[in-house]
Amino acid sequence: MASAPFELKGKSVYVAGHRGMVGSALVRRLEREDVRLVTVTRGEVDLCNQAAVFDWFAKVRPQVIFLAAAKVGGIVANDTLRAEFIYDNIAIAANVIQAAHQNGAEKLMFLGSSCIYPKLAPQPLREDSVLTGPLEPTNEPYAIAKIAGIKMVEAYRSQYGCDFISVMPTNLYGPGDNYHPEMSHVVAALIRRFHEAKVSGAKNVVVWGTGTPRREFLYVDDMADACVHLMKTYSSPELVNIGTGEDIAIAEFARVVADIVGYSGEISFDTSRPDGTPRKLLDVSRLAKLGWRATTSLRDGLKRAYAAYQVEAPGAAQR
Ligand SMILES: NC(=O)c1ccc[n+]([C@@H]2O[C@H](COP(=O)([O-])OP(=O)(O)OC[C@H]3O[C@@H](n4cnc5c(N)ncnc54)[C@H](OP(=O)(O)O)[C@@H]3O)[C@@H](O)[C@H]2O)c1
Numbered sequence: 001m002a003s004a005p006f007e008l009k010g011k012s013v014y015v016a017g018h019r020g021m022v023g024s025a026l027v028r029r030l031e032r033e034d035v036r037l038v039t040v041t042r043g044e045v046d047l048c049n050q051a052a053v054f055d056w057f058a059k060v061r062p063q064v065i066f067l068a069a070a071k072v073g074g075i076v077a078n079d080t081l082r083a084e085f086i087y088d089n090i091a092i093a094a095n096v097i098q099a100a101h102q103n104g105a106e107k108l109m110f111l112g113s114s115c116i117y118p119k120l121a122p123q124p125l126r127e128d129s130v131l132t133g134p135l136e137p138t139n140e141p142y143a144i145a146k147i148a149g150i151k152m153v154e155a156y157r158s159q160y161g162c163d164f165i166s167v168m169p170t171n172l173y174g175p176g177d178n179y180h181p182e183m184s185h186v187v188a189a190l191i192r193r194f195h196e197a198k199v200s201g202a203k204n205v206v207v208w209g210t211g212t213p214r215r216e217f218l219y220v221d222d223m224a225d226a227c228v229h230l231m232k233t234y235s236s237p238e239l240v241n242i243g244t245g246e247d248i249a250i251a252e253f254a255r256v257v258a259d260i261v262g263y264s265g266e267i268s269f270d271t272s273r274p275d276g277t278p279r280k281l282l283d284v285s286r287l288a289k290l291g292w293r294a295t296t297s298l299r300d301g302l303k304r305a306y307a308a309y310q311v312e313a314p315g316a317a318q319r
Contacts, residue, residue, distance in 0.1 A: 004105055006163070006232050014038040014062035015071030016047060016096055021176035022111065025224035026066050033228065038062050048091040057099035065100050065108040067149075067226060071142075075276050077183040078139040089145030097152045101162050108164040109231055110153045112146045112239065114216075114280055115139045117170060124283035127168070127239040136277045137199075138224055152237045154237050167227065169241035170282050174220035174301060175308035187217060187302075190254055191309050194261040204266045205258070208273035209252030216243050216281045219301030223293045243282035244294040260302045261268070284285075 010146035013030060017023035018039040030037055038060060045056045047069050071081075071088040078085055093110065100108045106113050117125045120134030130150070135143045149166070156162040181192070190207065197205045226242045234240060248256075287293070296304075 006235065007227070008232055009034045010036075011063040011106070012036045012038050012059070012060075012064070013064040013228075015038075015066045015068060016092075017067075018096045019095060019176075020070075020072070021070060021174065021178070021211065021220055021222060022172060023066075023068040024176045025174065025220040026227060028221065029224035029228050035064075047095055048088055050091070050095050051090050053095040053099050054102070057103045061103045061105075062100075063106045064231065065096065065105055066231070067096050067104065067108060067110045067150045069096070070111070070146075073178070073183045074189065075138055075274060078142050079274070082141045085139075086145050088139035089142060090148050093145065093149030093152060097149070097164065100164070101138040101156050101160055104134075105229065106163060107235075108153070108162070109226075109227060110149050110164065110166045112150055112168045113142070114167055114168055114170050114241070114243070114282055115143045116146050116150065119277050123279050124245070124281040126243065126283045127241055127286060130239065138274060139275055150239065165230065165234055165236070166239050167230060168239050168241045168282070169223055170216040170218050170241070170280070172218050172220045172223050173304050175312065176220070177305065177309075177312075179309065179313045187251065187254075187257070187305065188309070190257045191261060191306055193315065194258045194263040195306070195309065197265060198261055198263040202265060203271060204268055205254075205263065206268055206270045206271050207250065209250060209267045209275040210271050211254065212249060213275045213277065214249050214281065215253065216245075216247040216277040217253070217298060217301070218243050218294055219296040219304070222296050222301075225292075226287065229285075230290065234290055238286070240286055240290065241282040241283050241284050242287060243300075245282065245284040245288075247279065247281040248298070256298065257302060258301065260306055305319050 008207040020304040119136040153164040
């Protein structure tokens with residue numbers, strides 16, 4: 001097994017999921033490295049299709065892999081598309097990790113999620129709390145698939161000596177986010193709702209849930225920078241959380257988003273909508289010891305995310 005520090009220079013680097021929010025941030029970040037970037041679209045290779053993945057890997061043999069492809073969504077998507085979330089995410093992890101091993105990849109980074117931690121695990125969430133209690137029911141299928149990916153990484157390290165690592169990002173936001181009215185994550189959903197209310201002159205915006213859950217948010221370009229840092233410097237079986245180490249109540253967060261979007265009406269809360277887990281803050285002390293911390297403030301990140309929304313969301317500029 002190669003050990004840290006790991007040289008990226010001159011290597012072929014495959015970003016799986018390069019059209020997604022994290023994948024596209026990784027592509028932006030890797031443009032600053034001297035690497036040969038490799039990407040392939042879902043139309044060319046469906047990562048759920050084992051034969052297609054194995055054939056493509058045997059042909060291309062990427063040396064380094066960032067596994068940022070997954071079926072991803074907010075609380076409604078997770079809770080309603082439960083079969084798709086577990087099947088797709090297990091299939092993507094199983095196919096890519098096995099193909100990377102079979103084709104002698106030098107290093108692979110698997111992207112998990114903070115959802116893998118038990119619903120009531122002590123906060124802030126430490127990496128060693130995984131599998132110590134029941135999961136949040138609304139996203140259990142997604143979390144189980146991500147835990148399967150983490151366990152594959154551990155098993156391939158211990159049995160085959162593969163230099164594979166796993167990182168657990170907190171809630172991410174930024175350019176390339178999904179703004180679907182029902183299926184998006186909270187940041188994109190709020191940006192959209194406040195923007196539409198501002199443009200239409202609506203006097204009230206409804207935020208899902210009670211507003212009391214606390215969440216942590218990391219700007220996606222910071223996330224990509226952390227991934228590249230860990231790819232170069234980290235080689236151990238233990239997970240590494242990636243976050244800011246700071247959380248905020250959804251109600252207060254909504255007011256910050258409204259302010260940045262320029263919406264000045266009322267904000268109310270639809271308590272019939274699920275809150276999800278009461279608090280989700282990552283313990284980022286391991287990441288800090290590894291020499292990385294987030295640099296984009298919440299307000300700066302949200303300003304950039306709102307600017308991206310106005311360009312990316314269909315019709316946003318006209319609304
Ligand atoms: N967003 C967050 O807040 C967050 C938080 C924690 C962890 N993560 C993790 O970060 C990673 C990336 O998330 P993201 O937010 O960037 O998601 P995203 O924007 O939805 O991007 C996912 C990417 O995966 C690709 N993909 C999905 N299924 C595929 C398949 N069957 N074959 C080929 N490609 C497929 C998508 O391709 P198409 O472009 O063709 O759809 C897309 O490019 C995931 O592992 C996720 O679990 C995200």
